[in-house]
Amino acid sequence: MTVPKIIALAGSLRKNSFNQKLINEAARFALESGAEVEVIKLADLDLPIFDEDIEAQGTPVGAQLLKDKLRAADGILLASPEYNGSITAVLKNAIDWASRTEQGAVPAFRNKVTALYAASPGGLGGLRGLNHVRDILSGIGSLVLADQLAVPAIHTVLDESGKISDPVTADKVASLAQQLVSVASKLNK
Ligand SMILES: Cc1cc2nc3c(=O)[nH]c(=O)nc-3n(C[C@H](O)[C@H](O)[C@H](O)COP(=O)(O)O)c2cc1C
Structure with a gap:
């Protein structure tokens, strides 16, 4: 069986992001389960707010990097903070950039297995945002x-x-990460 490639990321730019810490831990468990894992920090990518006019001048370096890494992955570990019961603008913006296709290119998300995490200081842990x-x-x-x-x-x-x-x-964090690795391994056989 080939080793599945997993990308881990969180939808926050905050230096002390709880969701980044959570997904770092999920990434560690996925690595221990035998996957190849890369953690991407959205803050390092410096993504502008998606604008088709910017895209028409050339996809920004960080957006292209994110797209390339997701395209090459078999699975995604994703932690989404909850803002007002929904997804953060930062995460939606990253998804919008990465989702753009060129002719003949493999889409970034299609047929990629994804495990969803959320973390919040509040009592529901960001559960409502995960539905979105x-x-x-x-x-x-x-x-x-x-x-x-x-x-x-x-x-x-x-x-x-x-x-x-x-x-x-x-x-619980480990169990979901292990499940992702197991499904990703089967998909990339
Ligand atoms: C604009 C805004 C809206 C928020 N709305 C929610 C919410 O609906 N539910 C929740 O549990 N926490 C909410 N929070 C608190 C976040 O869960 C908290 O800031 C958390 O630390 C964000 O994740 P991060 O640490 O990964 O950046 C909100 C925070 C902000 C700034």
């Missing part, structure tokens, strides 16, 4: 796993280094 993320990604052909994980009170389960200190939460 699922809807968007399913609509562009991603195979979004039925299982997902929203972690409430995220600030209480992370230690100072950003690792998950609560074993029950760590098990």
Whole structure:
């Protein structure tokens, strides 16, 4: 069996993003499960707000990089913060840039298996936003796993280094990451 390639990213630009910390942990578990994993930080990509006029002058370097990495991946670990019950503008913007196709190119999301995570200091863990993320990604052909994980009170389960200190939460994060690796391995056989 070939080793599945997984991209991990979070829909936040914040330096101390809880969702970035959560997806870093999911990435670590996916790596331990035998996948090749790359964590992408959207803040490093410097994506402008999507504008077809900008795109017509040439896809920005960061957007092209994101697109290329997603196109080459078998699976995606995605953590989405919840803003006002929905997806962040930052994540939707990244999806919009990456979703643009050129003739003959492999689409970034189509037939890619995706595992959805969310984290929030609040009591629902960003669960409501995940419905919207699922809807968007399913609509562009991603195979979004039925299982997902929203972690409430995220600030209480992370230690100072950003690792998950609560074993029950760590098990849930690991289990979803392992499921993604398992499905991605079967898809890329
Ligand atoms: C504009 C805005 C709207 C928010 N709306 C929600 C919300 O609907 N539900 C929720 O659980 N948290 C909400 N929050 C709080 C975020 O969950 C919190 O800021 C979180 O740390 C963001 O994720 P990050 O740490 O990965 O950046 C909101 C925050 C902002 C700035």
